[in-house]
Amino acid sequence: NGGLLVGASITQRPDLFAAALPAVGVMDMLRFHKFTIGWAWVDDYGSPEVDEQFHALSAYSPLHNLKPGTRYPAVLMTTADHDDRVVPGHSFKFAAALQAAQAGPAPVLIRIETSAGHGRGTPTSKLIDEVTDQWSFLVRTLGMEVTRLATSASL
16 A cells, blocks of 8 residues: 555655655556456445545546646656556556656656565565665665765774
């Protein structure tokens, strides 16, 4: 649900963020129930096929609340090509729509982990690579200064 929260936050209030890292988010709240295990989330989110619930879902669905010509923050979205819980199509569609809507200079990127699923069971080396990419993205887009920490040998 964290990726959905980040996606909804940057579409509703892009002015509050300089950068965002939505990870494996359910970004299409009007079709989530059509993919793999998404049907089981109807009890949590509501059903887009019920009129009242459709309106509630469409009010915050990240994919459906992008506004062309808006200055969105820098975004590095992450997904995995074999995720059968939150299918990568959510991230693919949202990244493409966000790139098309972006009016500002901030980059909108997507990182697709190959031969990986939703996270559990991901090798440590892949997790390190992903976190390294996320920190590198934040350092660059936020203009952070990186300094070396003193090692015990240099003290």
